[in-house]
Amino acid sequence: MTLRFLSGGLTGGRIVMLALLVAAAILVPVLNLALPESHPLHVPTYAVTLMGKYLTYALLALALDLVWGYCGILSLGHAAFFALGGYAMGMYLMRQIGTRGVYGDPVLPDFMVFLNWQELPWYWYGFDAFPFAMLIALAAPGLLAFIFGWFAFRSRVTGVYLSIITQAMTYALLLAFFRNDMGFGGNNGLTDFKDILGFDIQSDATRAGLFAASALALAGGLVIAVAITASKLGKVLIAVRDAESRTRFLGYRVEHYKLFVWTVSAMMAGLAGALYVPQVGIINPGEFAPANSIEAVIWVAVGGRGTLVGPIIGAVLVNFAKSWFTAALPEFWLFALGGLFVFVTLFLPKGIVGLAKSAVQRLRRMREPQTPGRETKTPREMAAARPSEQAAE
Amino acid sequence: MLALTLLCAVFAGTVQAQSADDDLRARLNALASGGFDETQRQIDAIAATGDPRAAPALEALSEGDLYFRQSDTAVFIVRKEGSGYRLQDPLTLEDTGTAGRREVKKIRVNNRLRRAIRTALGTLTLRAPDPAARIEAADAIFKAQDVDSIEPLDAALAAETDTDVARHMREARAAAVLASDRPTQDKLEAIATIAARGDRDARSLLTGISNGPDTALHEAANAAIAKVERVQGLWDTARNIWFGLSLGSVLLLAAIGLAITFGVMGVINMAHGEMVMLGAYTTFVVQSLFRTAAPEYFDYSLIVALPAAFLVAGLVGIAIERGIIRFLHDRPLETLLATWGVSLILQQSVRTIFGPTNQEVGNPSFMSGAFEIGQLTITYNRLWIVVFALVVFTVLLVAMKATRFGLYVRAVTQNRRMSASMGIRTPLVDALTFGLGSGIAGIAGVALSQIDNVSPNLGQSYIIDSFMVVVFGGVGNLWGTLLGAFTLGIANKFLEPVAGAVLAKILVLVFIILFIQKRPRGLFALKGRAVDA
Secondary structure, eight states: OHHHHHHHHOOHHHHHHHHHHHHHHHHHHHHHHTSOTTSTTOOOHHHHHHHHHHHHHHHHHHHHHHHHHHHOOOOSOHHHHHHHHHHHHHHHHHHHHGGGSSSOOSSSOHHHHHTTOOSOOGGGTTTTSHHHHHHHHHHHHHHHHHHHHHHHHHTTOOHHHHHHHHHHHHHHHHHHHHOGGGSSOGGGOEEOOOEETTEETTSHHHHHHHHHHHHHHHHHHHHHHHHHHHSHHHHHHHHHHHOHHHHHHTTOOHHHHHHHHHHHHHHHHHHHHHHHHHHHSEEOGGGGOHHHHHHHHHHHHHHOTTOSHHHHHHHHHHHHHHHHHHHHOGGGHHHHHHHHHHHHHHHOTTHHHHHHHHHHHHHHHHHSOOOTTGGGOOHHHHHHHTHHHHTTO | OHHHHHHHHHHHHHHHHHHHHHHHHHHHHHTTSSOHHHHHHHHHHHHHHTOGGGHHHHHHHHHTOEEEETTTOOEEEEEEETTEEEEEOTTTOOEEEEEOTTTEEEOOOOHHHHHHHHHHHHHHHHTOSSHHHHHHHHHHHHHHTOGGGHHHHHHHHHHOOOHHHHHHHHHHHHHHHHHTTOOHHHHHHHHHHHHHHOSHHHHHHHHHHHTSSOHHHHHHHHHHHHHHHHHHHHHHHHHHHHHHHHHHHHHHHHHHHHIIIIIIHOOOOTTHHHHHHHHHHHHHHHHHHHHHHOGGGGGGHHHHHHHHHHHHHHHHHHHHHHHTGGGGTTOHHHHHHHHHHHHHHHHHHHHHHHOSSOBOOOOOGGGSOEEEETTEEEEHHHHHHHHHHHHHHHHHHHHHHHSHHHHHHHHHHHOHHHHHHTTOOHHHHHHHHHHHHHHHHHHHHHHHTTTSOBSTTTTHHHHHHHHHHHHHHOTTOHHHHHHHHHHHHHHHHHHHHHHOHHHHHHHHHHHHHHHHHHOTTOSSOOOSGGGGO
16 A cells, blocks of 8 residues: 555655665764774764754654645744654653762752752653653654644634744743743753663764664655655645645545644654754753744745655755854854745745756756747746746645 | 011021021030930930931941041041041031041940931931932831831821821821730721721731731721722732733734734735834934934934834835735745745844844933832833824824725725726835835834843844734734734733743733634634635
8 A cells, every 4th residue: 555655656856865865874874983083984973963963854844844835734833843852852861861960869850859849740750761752752742733733724724824823832832841840941951861772872873873763764754755645645635735625615624634744744843853852962942932943944945845855955955054154154144044035935936856847847848859939938937937826825 | 677577587597597506416416425325315315306407417326437526526427538537517418627547436336226326317307308208217117117106206297298298107107006005996096097008018017917916906907908908909900901001002013013014915024023123223223323413302312213213114124025025925925934034134134233232222211210100100111102002003093094095005905906907006005015014113113122122133022922913803904903912911911920921921822822713813804805815
């Protein structure tokens, strides 16, 4: 069944991306661990961690593309799901510290001792077990998304309104997690992690392992996304995106389709967050900031909305640029990011992947004996012509 | 004849003052002689004169700065200067030269004397010429429940002409009576007086009494506490409403421009907060110009800043509309991204030009200070902002309902194509509407610069709230924005005492999310075909 879905959705670019991800999952750790540091092909550990971080961002972008690109739901709150997954992982990592914390309490994390708490709050139970923590990393964002979506989609909150209340959701969570009383470390969040599954979180091998896990998770996420979008369900989603009322009149329960893909997307984002936290070593309420969610949207837009491969490319490229700018020209990063937002929305509505596709098509047309005059269209005109296609939204 | 009488009166007055002067000076000088007991007698005598001019000398005595000259036992307030002392006349406070270390001697005090001095000072200040000082003195006695002050208070009350001051004194006297061993009847009267005061201090005072042994007092105190609590409850409600109105007016100012751009044009302008910020920075620049060029007219700087901020933000808004937004009609979600980009660029530009730190924006004199209505303190800047928000709202409402431009804007809102067919230049209307919305945001920035930090992040803190207000109130309806802003503001302030500031905000956000489920188009939804656009 799945295979049939995949055969429909696995186009050239997607196969290449999957192959790249699997190859990276194997090759990068090998190049990092097996080769001596002097070797020209050696990959330094900091680069492994950095790329691992990009890959978790890419998974977040993929999750966002699933709802925005295929279902027309522009979520400005996906960072909330990402951060919830991250907090679940962070709670597991906190429990692993044990007596090695500053206060040496075998059960309570440092910040609870500091706040003079006597016992572990009930919602921290079970987080010493890795499988449970991973379950929650998926279930917590999934449940939040399910409840939120259940209400929102049933009431037919759409478009701009939905975007704004998703933003309100992540903002409310941001404020909530800032509170010390919540029992998630308040302002400082969770940090000072020691080890994961018994491996030292700082060691090269663990970091390489986390990178491989991120690459494989992203590959897995891509397979799931392809399976969903290539199925009949995926076609309905696209119909919802392009003409929601019409789809409803045709007899489809639009809200069910939306709710399904919304929840899957949130869980994917939660997984990304869970992989992100051990690699950066901290999770704090800042991850809930609405600005983070909006930034994730631009990764999708840069790569190409509704292409699945595009968001992965976009997330890695934009974050690579961010790392480079903040190191070399910190003053200009916001100018560059702001300019990117404007440029991409105005001139690249289909993103990098869209640009590449149209370039390929034009090459083909030029090679074959073509209808005259077609290829003289400039990219600007094509961009200008596109809004009319989407006006139906 | 009349002149002669006047002259006589003046002369007599001077003589009288002269003799009082001498009398007081003699008493002050007497402080220098004798032991602690003698000194205390003198302090009481000075207090009995009720002459406020003795206060500085007594204060100096309490702090060990009152010395006497060995040669003639004249008393001075001294200040150490090098190896010697600088002398100050204890009454006139005039400089009377210096003295060597051995020429003067400190008048020693102990703790008992310090207490006596405090009481004496309280009595003296009860007669101070400044009513505010008298009220302060009475309140100090009220807090201390100073039994010894009852008699001085009685004396001061007899002489008091200001009813407000007299009320404070009666309350102070009642508090002192409660602490004294006076008969129950007096104390019952005192309880009634304090209950009438009805504030927090009165309540804590009465709570102390209600635990006492006397049952009659007990009941009276409990009844009084209940009364005070009722009054308190009313004032708390009034306070919450006022704070809510104040917060609501801030929200209204921040959101009203958005109500135009978002509501009328359907454009999600994420750079709206930055328009507010631009307005605030314009205020800063205008004020800097005033400071250097014409500091004496500083109070007028805001009046200049208003049109300047409107122009700056409005022009930037028009530039954004012409440069970006007009290409993105029919793609509302993507204008969101593009304008977010613009907001990042604007923030960073301001950060590059003015630096990342907060800028100092001054309050003109008419906006500083506060006044009190009962137990409610109202600061002038908050009051002006409420007034200003309502004025801006009214002007905008009139502009939309009663002008030709407003008519065009409403026509374009309701049906763009039809308006264009009727000869309305929709691109021009779009640009001007966006400019108007942005300009209003700039004006809001002028007002908000008075109560908030002017930093590059100023706009960020308002953008989410503004969207909440507009979405809650209903897009495209100014009344909805007004109602939404004040509802959210007051709801927030009523939740705050119960839940705490952060939780209150979270609850309001959750409420809005739920409210949108019930009414996906806000309180006042546009009817008709425009809804599906």
